[in-house]
Amino acid sequence: MQYYNDEQNKKASQALFCIVQMFMLLIVYGFVYTSFVAVKLATVKQSLTFMAYIPVVLALVAYPVVLYKTRKMFQNGRMLRAVGWVMGWASLIIVLLFFHISQLVGV
Numbered sequence: 001m002q003y004y005n006d007e008q009n010k011k012a013s014q015a016l017f018c019i020v021q022m023f024m025l026l027i028v029y030g031f032v033y034t035s036f037v038a039v040k041l042a043t044v045k046q047s048l049t050f051m052a053y054i055p056v057v058l059a060l061v062a063y064p065v066v067l068y069k070t071r072k073m074f075q076n077g078r079m080l081r082a083v084g085w086v087m088g089w090a091s092l093i094i095v096l097l098f099f100h101i102s103q104l105v106g107v
Contacts, residue, residue: 014074014075017071017079017082018071020083020086021067021086024067024086024090025063025067027090028063028094031098032059032097035059035097035100036053036056038104039052039056048104052104055096055097055100056097056100059093059097062093063090066085066086067086
């Protein structure tokens with residue numbers, strides 16, 4: 001007879017959360033790459049300085065830090081809050097990058 005083991009469920013949920021984090025990282029980095037290309041085109045077209053790259057680099061560095069903090073949050077038992085933070089920060093970074101690019105291009 002096999003007994004219920006909560007450790008297996010916890011390990012499986014942590015593995016699933018890591019997969020979700022990697023998927024969201026790929027999505028955000030796809031938008032970051034597109035933003036780098038758009039900023040490069042905008043700097044050539046409007047002769048901007050390197051300062052136009054700062055929000056994109058900040059997003060590139062900040063999102064892995066958020067993922068690290070949410071992984072710790074997930075391991076401490078606040079699982080739903082961790083998933084919400086991963087999704088919320090990803091959407092916020094994507095929207096802010098879009099806003100930054102639209103300000104540079106002037107759409």
